[in-house]
Amino acid sequence: MSAPLKSDSKLFFIGIVIFLPLTTFAQSPFRNFANLFTIPKSYVVTYTKTPPVIDGDINDPVWQQAKWSNDFRDIEGDLKPNPPLQTNVKMLWDDSCLYIAAQVRDPHVWAYIKNHDEIVFRDNDFEVFINPNNTTHQYFELEYNARNTVFDLFLNKPYRNGGTPMFSWDAEGMRSAVKVKGTVNDPTDTDKGWTIEIAIPFKAISLANNVQVPSEGSLWRINFSRVEWDTRPENGKYVKLKDNAGHNLPEHNWVWSPQGVVDMHCPERWGYLSFTKSNINNTGFSLPYFELQKRYLWLVYYQEGLWHHKHNVYTASLKAFGLGKQVAINKNINALRIEATPHQFMAFITDKKDNITWAINQDGLVRRYNLTSDE
Numbered sequence: 001m002s003a004p005l006k007s008d009s010k011l012f013f014i015g016i017v018i019f020l021p022l023t024t025f026a027q028s029p030f031r032n033f034a035n036l037f038t039i040p041k042s043y044v045v046t047y048t049k050t051p052p053v054i055d056g057d058i059n060d061p062v063w064q065q066a067k068w069s070n071d072f073r074d075i076e077g078d079l080k081p082n083p084p085l086q087t088n089v090k091m092l093w094d095d096s097c098l099y100i101a102a103q104v105r106d107p108h109v110w111a112y113i114k115n116h117d118e119i120v121f122r123d124n125d126f127e128v129f130i131n132p133n134n135t136t137h138q139y140f141e142l143e144y145n146a147r148n149t150v151f152d153l154f155l156n157k158p159y160r161n162g163g164t165p166m167f168s169w170d171a172e173g174m175r176s177a178v179k180v181k182g183t184v185n186d187p188t189d190t191d192k193g194w195t196i197e198i199a200i201p202f203k204a205i206s207l208a209n210n211v212q213v214p215s216e217g218s219l220w221r222i223n224f225s226r227v228e229w230d231t232r233p234e235n236g237k238y239v240k241l242k243d244n245a246g247h248n249l250p251e252h253n254w255v256w257s258p259q260g261v262v263d264m265h266c267p268e269r270w271g272y273l274s275f276t277k278s279n280i281n282n283t284g285f286s287l288p289y290f291e292l293q294k295r296y297l298w299l300v301y302y303q304e305g306l307w308h309h310k311h312n313v314y315t316a317s318l319k320a321f322g323l324g325k326q327v328a329i330n331k332n333i334n335a336l337r338i339e340a341t342p343h344q345f346m347a348f349i350t351d352k353k354d355n356i357t358w359a360i361n362q363d364g365l366v367r368r369y370n371l372t373s374d375e
Helices: 031-036 061-065 289-311
Strands: 042-047 087-093 097-105 125-131 139-144 150-155 175-181 193-201 219-228 231-234 237-240 252-255 271-276 326-329 332-340 345-351 357-361 366-369
Touching: 031 289, 061 087, 087 219, 097 125, 125 193, 139 193, 289 326, 289 332, 289 345, 289 357, 289 366
Parallel strands: 042 087, 042 271
Antiparallel strands: 087 097, 097 193, 125 139, 125 219, 139 150, 175 193, 219 252, 219 271, 231 237, 326 332, 332 345, 345 357, 357 366
């Protein structure tokens, strides 16, 4: 789950924090939203004929064919220092499941929540966010603590857009196991941390009977988060540190792909997960052209959010956002336009060569669009 937005944010609207421009974006149309347009991380996940045994031990030979991710960073990326504790993930897949292994370094392993679907991030935890359809809507969240207590939920759309979490949803068939390198809930010793293995059936993260089994080149959005609280030992337990008003100090949020904002529920900021059966060396990932097109749709979305915050209506004026009717992407000319009423909008980008159109609306729903009939 996402943490509360920081109180010192320079601007707030619909769950997005906008920071002052970064110098590298000085001449860019994205300059006022630089923290939201860094390129997300990517992971090319390879196919395995032998599934890992889900027992928390990540030293199985099958895992040797998967590469570790880069170390997790602060959720705000370059805006904050790197975390003092290391976290990494790796992934595999087969015809039935996505497999995840995570290594969580921690000298003080603790976990007090025991019941399924309690709010696990109130403990230190490891979290998985998955959007198989890459639309920012209809996504899944899984949280685990060092006792392997699970909190799983489904969201129809992000909270910023009025999304309603379905806490009753369970990841049917999902298996997970934790192995602690040390002792849980013992402040008198120093631990090494904990590892977790997860098997997520594709059926469990599919809607209705349309099972979303990846194929070669399938592109999903995924991110991982680690919540870490500041604590001190007291009467044989770990107790969260508090501020002068008696409130818990804010948790640390460390992630695989930085969000640029203290909110995990911005799926457009999650990393890219590319599936392959042939690319056994996990080599290379190129951002697809349509993802470059979508960046302009997200720019309009953020601008419309600011405009609505100020004027209480949306606008169809590209000029109001400093944009023209045409933008060049990889030397290809794209047409950009907005349709708007006071209460809703849609923005469209169309490559003039292939005539393929992508669209976004006020709820942040992104999809390929047929200008004569909605696909």
